[in-house]
Amino acid sequence: MVFQILLKSRLIFLLLIWISLCCVSFPSILAQNQESEEARAEAAWTEESSWEPEPIDFEGMSNLSASALRRRLSALIPELQPNARRKLYMQLQDWQPDWFEHWDDKELFPDSTRLDTMPQRLQFVLLEEGEQLIYPWHGEELTYGYGPRNGHMHKGWDTHLEAGDTVVSLMNGVVRYAKFNHSGYGNCVMVRHFNGLETLYGHLDRIDVQQGDVVSAGEALGLGGSTGKSSGPHLHFEVRYGGFALDPALLMDWTDEGPVAKTKVLEMDKSLLSKEKGGESHHAPHVVKSKTHRVRSGETLSSIARKYRSSITKLKKLNRLRNADFIREGQQLRVK
Numbered sequence: 001m002v003f004q005i006l007l008k009s010r011l012i013f014l015l016l017i018w019i020s021l022c023c024v025s026f027p028s029i030l031a032q033n034q035e036s037e038e039a040r041a042e043a044a045w046t047e048e049s050s051w052e053p054e055p056i057d058f059e060g061m062s063n064l065s066a067s068a069l070r071r072r073l074s075a076l077i078p079e080l081q082p083n084a085r086r087k088l089y090m091q092l093q094d095w096q097p098d099w100f101e102h103w104d105d106k107e108l109f110p111d112s113t114r115l116d117t118m119p120q121r122l123q124f125v126l127l128e129e130g131e132q133l134i135y136p137w138h139g140e141e142l143t144y145g146y147g148p149r150n151g152h153m154h155k156g157w158d159t160h161l162e163a164g165d166t167v168v169s170l171m172n173g174v175v176r177y178a179k180f181n182h183s184g185y186g187n188c189v190m191v192r193h194f195n196g197l198e199t200l201y202g203h204l205d206r207i208d209v210q211q212g213d214v215v216s217a218g219e220a221l222g223l224g225g226s227t228g229k230s231s232g233p234h235l236h237f238e239v240r241y242g243g244f245a246l247d248p249a250l251l252m253d254w255t256d257e258g259p260v261a262k263t264k265v266l267e268m269d270k271s272l273l274s275k276e277k278g279g280e281s282h283h284a285p286h287v288v289k290s291k292t293h294r295v296r297s298g299e300t301l302s303s304i305a306r307k308y309r310s311s312i313t314k315l316k317k318l319n320r321l322r323n324a325d326f327i328r329e330g331q332q333l334r335v336k
Contacts, residue, residue: 031083048271058091067094067128070194074130077216086213089174092214099174099194102242103210108177108190108200109277113133113242115270122241124195124266126171126251133252134218135259136167136201137235142254146247155245155274156200156238161224162231163205168218170199170237173219175213185236186228202236204225244273291336297329308335 063071080088093100103113127133137159144158160169169191176198177190185202189209192198203217205225209215226233239248252259293304301321305312315321318334327333 003305010104010258013121022188026213035210045117049184056203058088061251062091062095064095066194067125070172071130072126072304073194074216077172077214078219080214082213086212089214090211092174096194099192099196103176103192105177106184108181108185108188108279109240109243111243111277113209113244115244115273115275118242119272120270121282122212122266122270123298124197125197125264126197126266127261127264132217133171133259133261134168135171135252136199136221136237137165146245146249153184153274155279156202156236157248159235159237161235163225166220167204167222167224167235169215171197173215175209175211175215178207178209178211178213178221184229185228187222187225188228188239191215191221195246198240200236200238200240202238203230203234205233221261235285241273243277246273291334293333293335295327295329295331297331298334299327299329301327304333304335310335 015309018210061069066073077085077088102110103214104112120264143160144154146156164291171191171193173191173193175189176192177188179188180186181202185200187202187204187207189196189201189204189207191201201221203223203224203226204262205227206223208220208222215221224233224235230236237248239251246268248259248267250263250272251262253262290310293308295304301312304310305315315333315335318336321327
């Protein structure tokens with residue numbers, strides 16, 4: 001009897017010791033597990049943060065023809081990080097020096113080319129396979145076109161926009177000029193395209209690129225505004241060759257849905273180029289005032305479009321709407 005009591009007491013004593021050891025060691029085990037998980041997470045983060053994309057095979061691109069290189073760049077540029085784009089810019093100067101003829105990042109219109117030295121017939125392969133043309137601003141209002149205006153030559157297109165609207169590159173290319181221009185353009189960007197043409201974007205509120213940046217069609221260059229000699233927010237857009245302006249309508253048609261590419265290969269006589277370099281006269285542009293509509297109960301984008309003799313597509317573009325059904329009562333919409 002006594003033996004059984006002692007045996008039970010011993011078992012109870014051992015059980016208590018085991019429980020006490022568990023109470024001491026279990027938190028330690030949890031802490032170790034937590035530390036292990038944190039260590040694994042930190043290792044994974046370190047591995048992820050140190051990950052770099054595979055280096056671009058620039059050597060494999062050096063022997064491509066100009067046409068093949070352009071097709072390759074159309075897919076490559078959007079995927080490149082800034083450092084890789086800067087390296088690409090340096091490589092392109094070696095591979096295709098013709099693309100960088102008369103390159104000048106200080107002068108908007110360098111004096112290194114003359115009309116009398118150009119061939120009479122000019123040809124530009126505007127778009128290779130995979131390339132696209134995207135008008136710098138999605139607004140549909142062309143307030144002034146190319147040609148004589150009040151006794152002066154207007155050398156581009158003026159498109160109405162609101163200050164702060166994003167302005168993008170028309171085609172793939174390299175930024176040649178990006179700074180404030182004192183001759184009237186204000187904050188200005190000039191992009192040299194791989195087809196030999198250049199495009200100018202004037203009166204910007206802010207510039208988001210710098211000289212030497214490789215950009216793709218539709219990539220942001222800055223924000224629209226009214227800097228320089230401008231009476232109100234608008235985009236002044238020009239197409240140039242050798243510093244001489246040509247009518248953007250040679251490249252694209254202005255439609256109800258916005259500008260669209262007219263041709264993939266532009267052939268023209270050099271007589272269609274402006275006679276002199278330099279900017280337009282910068283007299284006050286025609287500024288279109290926006291008109292808005294406050295959505296009422298039961299209204300749809302379709303009914304609002306009918307009211308203002310517009311279209312759902314136009315209203316979606318003006319207000320950057322992705323879904324025609326996603327409008328709410330009290331919402332302010334631009335209708336013009």
